Amino acid sequence: MRTYKDINDFGGCPYPVVTVGTFDGLHIGHQKIIGRMREMAREHGGETVLITFDPHPRQVLNNNKGELRFISTQKRKFELLDHFGIDHMIVIPFTLEFSKTPSEVFVKDYIVDRIGAKKLIVGYDHHFGKNREGSYSQLRGLGEKHGFDVEEIAAQFVKDQAVSSTKIRKALAEGNVTLANRMLGYxxxxxxxxxxxxxxxxxxxxxxxxxxxxxxxxxxxxxxxxxxxxxxxxxxxxxxxxxxxxxxxxxxxxxxxxxxxxxxxxxxxxxxxxxxxxxxxxxxxxxxxxxxxxxxxxxxxxxxxxxxxx
Structure with missing residues (x-):
């Protein structure tokens, strides 16, 4: 996996299949997204590109920073992304100023102009941009406008619960590592x-x-x-x-x-x-x-x- 701490260092790749997110824990829902990305990249002779952020947005935006805890350290997250087969990882510095970027501007400036996405794969609960205003329906409209396809991956379930990083954090806080492990997939x-x-x-x-x-x-x-x-x-x-x-x-x-x-x-x-x-x-x-x-x-x-x- 090639890692870029500055998006300007990304020199492009064939048929970019892209996703965006924080990916805390790299749970089975995240793995489903990555698996679909790799499948689409193979089908089109392309490569996978994952955009994430450092520090985690909650570390910048949350008022109670002393209470913040994450399933994965950044180091562990990067190791897992490499293990699961991402080709390119772009780490965008997350600042208060960056958090004010409107979702449409983020898509145009980063996903379209700098990466040249052909396919964007997102999870069922994906939101992005200023105040998390960006949604799947908006992405579909932007995809039609800028020439990329958008696909949404359905929720993955464990014990009738839709898997999420929040639920895994709750399970760990309760000591239920068996449930957390099932949701993580490891x-x-x-x-x-x-x-x-x-x-x-x-x-x-x-x-x-x-x-x-x-x-x-x-x-x-x-x-x-x-x-x-x-x-x-x-x-x-x-x-x-x-x-x-x-x-x-x-x-x-x-x-x-x-x-x-x-x-x-x-x-x-x-x-x-x-x-x-x-x-x-x-x-x-x-x-x-x-x-x-x-x-x-x-x-x-x-x-x-x-x-x-x-």
Whole structure:
């Protein structure tokens, strides 16, 4: 995938099949759009072009920026777009001034004049331009005017719910990673660097790696104990993750940590990724470390059963 941080660097391509959006999470609805783009590009000997924005528009327009959280970091989103087969990604700097661009002007200046779109593929709930005034019906009219075709992709459903980034964020905030994973089409994950902790876990036989998540806007799932897989240096391991403030030991900071099964390497300073499979239980306060240890033994057995580990 070729990436352009300045649209003026895009030198054109054969029969551009285009989409526009923020694509938080790259869920199964987004994947359906990309799949259709690739199909149309193959049919016409063309290439796919995806326009997205940095920072996310909500980071510029939302008054409560401290509460904003996203399923994907920008880095992860770009990795997924490459994985799903986009040919060209154009990242438009999103500013307050840019947000005032009328939808018709955006289409003419960017999609028509600078990209030369032949086909525009959008999701069922797509809106764009100043105050999100642009709609599918408007796009069809603009397509007729400027000579490009427009296609709308229908909603994708999981458990009778139309999939959206908003619903996935809600599921994660409730700790329902199984629903979130079905809507995403892959496992929700957290990536960070292993940092020094207080090393209490090793005193009860449950050494943990504390994960320092650098991106402040990354959405962390609800507190609790999770069945996880852990990627380290390209290798996958099984483990038991915990998100929370560890009330038994009196911490007030929310921490993401993981106990990796049958593993004893020093990984301080390494970047690791936790893939969340299922939530086992809420975080609880125990009377002492021994009571915590007994519960963790039960948790580990449950996780091993879920992950089908002997």
């Amino acid at each position: 496992e929700y994950s957290i990536t960070g660097v292993v940092a020094n902790g207080n090393k209490l876990g090793r005193t009860i036989g449950f050494k943990t790696a504390n994960i320092d998540v650098e991106d402040h806007f990354k959405l962390i799932a609800a507190g609790g104990v999770y069945a996880c897989r852990v990627e380290i240096d390209g290798q996958l391991y099984n483990g038991m993750g915990n998100i929370g403030n560890r009330p038994t030991v009196g911490s007030d900071k929310v921490i993401t940590e993981v106990h990796i099964f049958d593993f004893d390497r020093d990984i301080y300073g390494k970047e690791v990724t936790l893939f969340f499979i299922d939530r086992i239980r809420d975080e609880r306060k125990f009377a002492d470390l021994n009571e915590l240890k007994q519960q963790l033994l039960v948790d580990e057995q449950r996780v091993r059963e879920l992950l089908k580990i002997d």
